[in-house]
Amino acid sequence: MNSALRDKYEVVIGIECHVQLATKTKLFCGCDNDSRDSEPNIHVCQVCLGLPGTLPVLNQRAVELALRLGQVLNATYPENYHTKFDRKNYFYPDLPKGYQITQFDEPVVGPGWVEFPLDGETVRIGITRAHLEEDAGKLTHPEGAAYSLVDLNRAGTPLLEIVSEPDIRSAAQAKAYAQELHNLVRYAGVSDANLYYGNMRFDVNVSVRLVGATELGIRSETKNLNSFKAIERVVEYETRRQIVLVDGGERVKQETRGWNDDKQETYSMRSKEDADEYRYFPEPDLPPMVITRAMVAQQNDGMKETxxxxxxxxxxxxxxxxxxxxxxxxxxxxxxxxxxxxxxxxxxxxxxxxxxxxxxxxxxxxxxxxxxxxxxxxxxxxxxxxxxxxxxxxxxxxxxxxxxxxxxxxxxxxxxxxxxxxxxxxxxxxxHGLLQQSDEGELAKIVDEVIAANTQAVKDYKAGNQRAFGALVGQAMKATAGKGNPPVINKLLRERLDS
Ligand SMILES: [Zn+2]
Incomplete structure (x- = not known):
């Protein structure tokens, strides 16, 4: 793409990040939260299997960790802040209840911001919100098989979804923002944030608009990225793809896309659902929560460093x-x-x-x-x-x-x-014979021997050949099996030769 065309457009990026919280148990039941090396469907119970008649019980630790992360995201809390859970209804084989318990309009963490250095400047990205939700299970599609497999070990594990404002303006900023979130969740101790195991995953929203335009363009959302490099590449790819479309008079489709790392390109997965298609409503099985300032302050304890x-x-x-x-x-x-x-x-x-x-x-x-x-x-x-x-x-x-x-x-x-x-x-x-020999007395003996044994080099040095001095230092180092202290050897040699 030529730079004149590129410079006509501005790219606008927002990032959603899912962080698996480091609790012992799942979000609404007592099953183990860490099942990375387990057999499938071991860490499950009536609650996370979504069996009829069961009730969720909220994991207090997950709320505490969310408040803790809220602190490093610079979120502020009014006294008696109100937060609640909602049902997001959709059908999928890895979601046995037919709905996900999440937070719709009253997230546990409200607006905040993140600041980090990039190319000598400080970049500030606004945080819209962060909310608690349960993860779904995992589907695998064995190659050539006429069936798919469902593993519900992950169903019900606690996630915190951090949503940024559309403040990010370049691929480099997108990558640096994701890296800083990765730093922050580990410094706050709220997640292992292991990218390889998918403990932290990023969805990247990209749109383009003419420079100077105030209205946002139509965005694509590329989901489930788990490397910083992929985030950077997705932004670069989507920027190019969308500029070509828009500049050619076509419309960008609002859709969910995936990233093909082998081909280094995004591909269309499905058209993006609007919020009303999920028929959100307040979760009737969980009471709303009131967050006091004291609860927030408690989570500040022991947070040493950012x-x-x-x-x-x-x-x-x-x-x-x-x-x-x-x-x-x-x-x-x-x-x-x-x-x-x-x-x-x-x-x-x-x-x-x-x-x-x-x-x-x-x-x-x-x-x-x-x-x-x-x-x-x-x-x-x-x-x-x-x-x-x-x-x-x-x-x-x-x-x-x-x-x-x-x-x-x-x-x-x-x-x-x-x-x-x-x-x-x-x-x-x-x-292990690693100590440096700095004892002047011992080194002086070695230096004297080297001088006595290398009369030609000594003559050359006295005639003004500096390289001969280097050769003498080399001989002395060799005689100490490399352990002689070079500055001391230098000093001793000069004392003897320059006098
Ligand atoms: Zn369970």
Missing amino acids: PNSLRIKLNEAGMPSNESEVLISDPSAARIWEEVFKLEPKYARFAFTWLIGDALKLAETSKMSLSESGISESSLAYVSTMVGEGKLSSTNGKNLLAVLWQEGIGLGANKPSLEEGLKRIEAIAEK
């Missing part, structure tokens, strides 16, 4: 802002970095670099997450300190952390003092 408060800290600590996003997207790594920073602020840069590089590689090769690895904030702080003080080269600092990771050596629940911890880590480094 992605934005961490961004400020990382910036103040002088960490590079583009790489900071890598650390922020991993809350457990970010927590460890903060603790290291508290213990040893001047050496936290080594920890930062390790956490966004080697730690991710180690997690991948060992199939073990950072939090499972036994690397604690104190062990990382001690290793950072040793690197900062020249007891370890930064390469051997990384090697030492790899040893701690692979051998699962933690420092135990009773955190030792800095001195005691350092001693223990040093002993491990020594055992």
Whole structure:
């Protein structure tokens, strides 16, 4: 598409995001909420199977987690806020009751906003609402079979649907917004937000209009995306498709679309239902709820950090802002970095670099997450300190952390003092031959030997050949098996040769 045509139009994007809440049990019954590796139809009961005569009982924890997320979405609550559940009626084989319990006009979370940095600017996206609802079951269609299979383990699991305002204006913003929501739900501790398992799924609404127009164009909704890249691609694809249609004088159909990742294109699934086709009405089996300010305030407890408060800290600590996003997207790594920073602020840069590089590689090769690895904030702080003080080269600092990771050596629940911890880590480094040799007396002996054995290089250096000096440093490093402290070796050589 030529840029003149592209520039004639503005793209308007809104995103709906379904988050599976991290409760122990389902939204309206006592069945297990986590069935990702279970046999089909194990975690079911009369309630989530929708058997006649059964009644739903609301899971209090789901409401608490919704209020908690409301806090990070900057939602405000009037005193005695009224919220209720409604029935959304439709028939589908994965929905045994013939209706879904959701919230229509009085959602548990009202208007709010999300703010995040993008390309050096702060972007603010309005949040329309977030409401609680139960998930449906799962259908599979075995290839070539004349039947489909229904698994109701997922039926009745608690979802929070977060609806944004149509404030998003580009594919990059759409992707960054989705990433920030992913950060927020994990920092608030309301969901595992595992994209692979579909714990967080995105529906992306896209429409286009002439630049300067105030009325919204007709939108398409592409459903069930579970990667940030797919969100970006969907926006790019739909923008192009719709501009070509509209500019050619055709109408965009209001419809639900899917994303074909192999072909990198969206495809039509069905025409979009209007709200009145669902015949919403208040759920008669659940009483309405009144949310007090005290209930909301209670959910603030223990909420230590948000992605934005961490961004400020990382910036103040002088960490590079583009790489900071890598650390922020991993809350457990970010927590460890903060603790290291508290213990040893001047050496936290080594920890930062390790956490966004080697730690991710180690997690991948060992199939073990950072939090499972036994690397604690104190062990990382001690290793950072040793690197900062020249007891370890930064390469051997990384090697030492790899040893701690692979051998699962933690420092135990009773955190030792800095001195005691350092001693223990040093002993491990020594055992593996990783300690840097900084002792001037010992290194001086080696330097003297190197000078005696390399008379030609010494002559060359004294004649002004700087490369000969590098060769001498190399010889000395070799003699220490790579463990000599390079600045000390440099200093000793210069003292002897320049005098
Ligand atoms: Zn159940």
